[in-house]
Amino acid sequence: MSNLLEVSGVSVTFDGFRAINNLSFQIGSAELRAIIGPNGAGKTTFMDIVTGKTKPDEGRVLWGEKSVSLLKMNEAKIAQAGVGRKFQKPTVFEDQSVQENLLMALKKPRGWLAVLGYRANSEDLDKVAQLADEIGLKDALSRKSGELSHGQKQWLEIGMLLAQEPQLLLVDEPAAGMTLAEREHTTDILVEAAKTRAVVVVEHDMEFVRRLNCKVTVLHEGSVLAEGSLDHVTSNQDVIDVYLGR
Structure with missing residues (x-):
């Protein structure tokens, strides 16, 4: 299986602080991966680099079968290329119904006329x-999105991202603030999504990561400290010292 995303030798410094330090990371086209690590390990900066929000000082970020450089693209172009990102706080249109939120997110021509003249057809509704x-x-x-529970809003936002048919989905701490039942359902959604695309989950909750049952990458001080199954990385002495031992 070829890599969908390949990050190699990437470093970025903010005001003298090296947030990402010679980081290398690969993920295949239908793979679920969890990224864990202490605060300040570079997890958010890593996602910022992949989505074009932050440009690294050095290194390469290659995308897709043709190994196109994401570093030459802006955020909008990267999103169009198939990278979707979900932040911690859900952002849905609260006054619109669940159906309307999902319809707005569907992958469609997005010119002004197309948006103004848009009427959902039966294919879109299906x-x-x-x-x-x-x-x-x-x-x-038919419910207004503002009436949904916190967990349901998170699912709606994941649904809105899936509506854009991304090849890579980056999800930031999806389990935060959820009930146990909501967290279990979130696991199911992400596991299912990863059957047809790459899904990267940044998470602190070890029980949630265990339920994802996938390969885990541990970041520390901006580079990869360990990689493998959760059991493998959590028995690694370095990981215990910098992350789990606290």
Whole structure:
């Protein structure tokens, strides 16, 4: 399996602080990966680099079968190329229904005229119904998004990202603030999504990471400290010293 994303030798410094230090990371085209590490390990900066929010001082970030450089693209172009990102705080249109939120997110021509003249056809409505089923909101399609629970808003936002058909989904601490049942359902959504695309989950919650049952990358001081199964990395003495031993 070829790599979808290949980060190699990437470093970035902010005001003399090296946030990312000679980082290398690869992920395949249908793979689930968890990234863990202490605060300040570079997890958010890593996502900022992949999405074009931050440009590194050195290194390469290659994308897709043709190994195109993401560093030559701006944030919008990277998103169009197939990189989707979900931040910690869900951002949904609270006054719109679940269905309307998902319809707005569908991958469509996005010119002004297309948006102004947009009417959902049956194909779009079917797609949205299928997405709602995948994220567990099938029975909430007509509800206003503002009425949803915190966990349901998170699922809706994941659904809105999936509607854009990304090849890589970056998800930041999805389990934060969720009930146990919501967290279990979130695991199911992410595991299912990773069957057809790459999904990277940045998370602090070890129980949540264990349930994802995937390869884990541990970051520390901006580079990879260990990589492998959760059992493998959590028995690594360096990982215990810098992260788990606290």
